[in-house]
Amino acid sequence: HVQLVESGGGSVQAGGSLRLSCVRSGAISNNYCVGWFRQRPGKAREGVASIDSDGTISYAESVKGRFSISRDIASRTLYLLMSNLKPEDTALYYCASKVGMCGPNWSKLRFDSRGPGTQVTVS
Secondary structure, eight states: OEEEEEEOOEEEOTTOOEEEEEEEEEOOOSSEEEEEEEEOTTSOOEEEEEEETTOOEEEOTTTTTTEEEEEETTTTEEEEEEOSOOGGGOEEEEEEEEESOOOTTGGGSOOSEEOOOEEEEEO
16 A cells, blocks of 8 residues: 655745645555646546656646656655646645556546645635
């Protein structure tokens, strides 16, 4: 079982930046997909960005050019650098992981584990 814990959320003005972190621990497969999701009140979850064990990266259209996903393999940490933030980016952001590669429809897949999330508020 994989545990994930996010940090780095907060309140920021439109146009600002934040960097989220997600530390993974536990039994991590050699083949995995990890993603950042966000949940806005009254809306379905949205897959924001993903990276899998071979380094393939995907972004939602709504964040392309503004968000950047990266990882530090040694520390098992996943990052999401968010720039040029907009009020519509306000959401609870959480990281999630699953065994196996992400694939093109990763945001619609069931993920095995997720963290509690960190709130991002843009005003």
